[in-house]
Amino acid sequence: MSDKLLLRALAGETLPTPPVWMMRQAGRYLPEYRATRAQAGSFLDLCYTPELAAEVTLQPIRKYAFDAAILFADILLVPQALGADLTFVQGEGPRLSTITSADDLARLGPLDAIDEVLSPVYETVRILRRELPPEVPLIGFAGAPWTVATYMIAGRGTPDQAPARRLMYGDTTTFEALLDKITAATIHYLLKQVEAGAEVVKIFDSWAGALPGPVFEKYAIAPGKKIVDALRAEHPDLPIIGFPRGAGGNYATFVEQTGVQGVALDTSVDPAWAAKHVQPHACVQGNLDPLLLVQGGEALTKATKDVVKGFSGGAHIFNLGHGITPDASPDNVHRMLEAVRG
Numbered sequence: 401m402s403d404k405l406l407l408r409a410l411a412g413e414t415l416p417t418p419p420v421w422m423m424r425q426a427g428r429y430l431p432e433y434r435a436t437r438a439q440a441g442s443f444l445d446l447c448y449t450p451e452l453a454a455e456v457t458l459q460p461i462r463k464y465a466f467d468a469a470i471l472f473a474d475i476l477l478v479p480q481a482l483g484a485d486l487t488f489v490q491g492e493g494p495r496l497s498t499i500t501s502a503d504d505l506a507r508l509g510p511l512d513a514i515d516e517v518l519s520p521v522y523e524t525v526r527i528l529r530r531e532l533p534p535e536v537p538l539i540g541f542a543g544a545p546w547t548v549a550t551y552m553i554a555g556r557g558t559p560d561q562a563p564a565r566r567l568m569y570g571d572t573t574t575f576e577a578l579l580d581k582i583t584a585a586t587i588h589y590l591l592k593q594v595e596a597g598a599e600v601v602k603i604f605d606s607w608a609g610a611l612p613g614p615v616f617e618k619y620a621i622a623p624g625k626k627i628v629d630a631l632r633a634e635h636p637d638l639p640i641i642g643f644p645r646g647a648g649g650n651y652a653t654f655v656e657q658t659g660v661q662g663v664a665l666d667t668s669v670d671p672a673w674a675a676k677h678v679q680p681h682a683c684v685q686g687n688l689d690p691l692l693l694v695q696g697g698e699a700l701t702k703a704t705k706d707v708v709k710g711f712s713g714g715a716h717i718f719n720l721g722h723g724i725t726p727d728a729s730p731d732n733v734h735r736m737l738e739a740v741r742g
């Protein structure tokens with residue numbers, strides 16, 4: 401049996417204490433992250449400098465002894481590798497060249513050129529497999545096609561993904577061709593991460609909840625399943641975690657139809673509902689409100705224990721319902737861990 405608790409949970413085991421990690425565990429709430437980030441220059445320089453990307457991945461493992469490490473990179477590296485211009489504007493988020501027509505789509509580069517941009521990420525994975533403690537598995541990741549497409553179409557984050565939804569309605573052919581291109585690039589990218597040493601992969605569909613109900617199956621589940629099937633064909637035992645954030649009642653369908661071993665639940669999901677409708681079919685991951693790591697105190701301790709208790713009847717990985725925010729206190733993370741591990 402594996403000594404890696406995360407892999408045991410993903411294999412369906414109910415553990416006395418769940419393994420713990422946090423989305424965005426390498427991030428701006430940590431002073432050591434901010435120092436390495438300053439040394440690297442820009443956020444993208446940090447992503448593409450393997451020694452420094454490995455260093456920020458390791459920082460939260462050293463500080464908190466989390467049960468998993470997640471590769472330091474970003475879901476928007478795939479659009480960049482496909483030829484989109486990408487910058488991160490301090491305090492505002494990403495900016496990309498937009499795709500609103502078949503001509504824009506045609507200007508993207510070929511799939512077989514993406515490794516020219518992405519190869520430093522594979523080097524980061526190789527360094528991490530050498531340097532991580534043996535009991536800490538490495539999670540590789542990518543964005544799901546719909547979520548990546550929302551940024552490629554709008555050229556930035558938007559509150560409601562209106563530009564992507566308009567292309568979906570107005571030029572379905574271009575929209576679907578873009579999803580197919582991202583899907584193919586993502587399969588290649590994740591296979592390369594696994595070959596380099598990632599032991600689990602997670603697919604972030606952060607904007608799944610913005611998809612209208614009638615097309616959830618077509619644009620969240622079907623591309624997700626395509627990726628899962630392609631990875632499984634090469635690596636039958638690879639554990640895969642899906643994160644269809646905001647999927648609500650569709651969480652159960654998502655798990656059933658994609659066949660993921662793990663599913664990350666966002667903050668809006670009630671553990672009592674998920675324990676009944678999702679957990680019997682997959683290991684659940686989540687779902688503490690990240691704001692509690694800003695608030696701290698008894699509220700944090702109580703909510704943490706409630707999440708652990710709510711999912712104690714099955715396979716569970718303790719995590720947040722979304723990423724930890726820059727204003728969270730590093731000490732509150734210790735308090736959360738104490739409440740999980742006792």
Ligand SMILES: Cc1c2[nH]c(c1CCC(=O)O)Cc1[nH]c(c(CCC(=O)O)c1C)Cc1[nH]c(c(CCC(=O)O)c1C)Cc1[nH]c(c(C)c1CCC(=O)O)C2
Nearest residue numbers: 423424425426427443470471472473474475493604606723
């Ligand atoms: C939507 C999305 C992105 N990136 C990601 C998602 C999906 C998860 C989610 O919903 O949060 C995924 C991601 N981004 C990052 C990681 C690294 C690993 C980790 O979780 O620790 C992961 C897994 C680093 C990052 N990605 C980003 C930072 C902050 C950049 C900085 O240091 O200035 C980090 C640590 C920047 C980023 N990256 C993205 C945005 C919109 C932004 C700007 C907003 C922000 O600043 O938080 C796109």
